[in-house]
Amino acid sequence: MRLDVLSIFPDYLAPLRLSLIGKAQAAGTIRLSVHDLRDYTHDRHRTVDDTPYGGGAGMVMRPEPWGEAFDDLLSTADGDPRPLVIVPSPAGIRFNQQLARELAIEPWLVFACGRYEGIDQRVFDHTATVARVIPVSLGDYVLNGGEVAAMAMIEAIARLIPGVVGNPESLTEESHEDGLLEYPVYTKPSTWRGLAVPEILLSGNHAKIDRWRRDESLRRTARQRPDLLQELPATELDKADLAI
Numbered sequence: 141m142r143l144d145v146l147s148i149f150p151d152y153l154a155p156l157r158l159s160l161i162g163k164a165q166a167a168g169t170i171r172l173s174v175h176d177l178r179d180y181t182h183d184r185h186r187t188v189d190d191t192p193y194g195g196g197a198g199m200v201m202r203p204e205p206w207g208e209a210f211d212d213l214l215s216t217a218d219g220d221p222r223p224l225v226i227v228p229s230p231a232g233i234r235f236n237q238q239l240a241r242e243l244a245i246e247p248w249l250v251f252a253c254g255r256y257e258g259i260d261q262r263v264f265d266h267t268a269t270v271a272r273v274i275p276v277s278l279g280d281y282v283l284n285g286g287e288v289a290a291m292a293m294i295e296a297i298a299r300l301i302p303g304v305v306g307n308p309e310s311l312t313e314e315s316h317e318d319g320l321l322e323y324p325v326y327t328k329p330s331t332w333r334g335l336a337v338p339e340i341l342l343s344g345n346h347a348k349i350d351r352w353r354r355d356e357s358l359r360r361t362a363r364q365r366p367d368l369l370q371e372l373p374a375t376e377l378d379k380a381d382l383a384i
């Protein structure tokens with residue numbers, strides 16, 4: 141997968157060099173480039189923002205550097221399919237595991253990280269004529285800019301690409317993969333500070349362990365995220381689930 145990030149703070153994305161995502165870049169599974177939006181300015185102060193038309197607080201990102209940056213990126217497409225442009229924004233559609241799975245099969249993602257009060261709307265209107273553009277939000281809270289959100293999304297997406305996470309089974313055993321939260325996990329020692337690991341996990345009875353884990357997932361989801369249980373299609377529940 142090709143990944144490009146546009147930002148006025150390219151250093152914010154530096155942690156993506158670490159750990160599994162860093163290894164995936166070294167292995168060529170993902171090709172990540174971070175671009176400095178200020179490289180597309182032409183004035184001495186490398187200005188990227190200005191006051192909003194209509195008045196109001198804060199500053200808006202000017203369209204020209206974004207336009208040139210997109211022109212430059214798209215000119216490198218040579219035969220590649222068009223990219224999907226993701227604009228991190230609290231005003232976007234909600235990011236979740238389902239969207240991460242859909243994005244993980246795209247050949248080329250571009251993350252356009254805005255700052256201040258946002259990017260001049262015409263950038264998106266224009267870019268939408270040459271690429272698909274979707275605003276995406278991590279949740280109902282406000283970050284200072286799109287960088288941290290882009291990083292979170294890139295990690296969630298990249299780990300779903302085959303070969304990025306060593307043991308593919310660890311992907312299916314996680315929270316949200318089956319629409320439920322993950323069951324609690326334990327390791328050695330079997331007793332720690334007077335607290336014992338649940339007996340059943342030491343029993344070696346895998347059918348019973350699977351049932352116990354499923355029940356714990358259901359209980360945890362009901363307690364912590366009742367909204368997820370509401371969304372779960374009835375076909376995702378088995379007879380024993382309905383008993384708890």
Ligand code: 6GU
Pocket residue numbers: 227228229230276277278279280281282283284285286289290
């Ligand atoms: Cl994706 N971007 C910004 N700037 N703030 C956010 C967000 C994204 N998601 C939640 N808050």
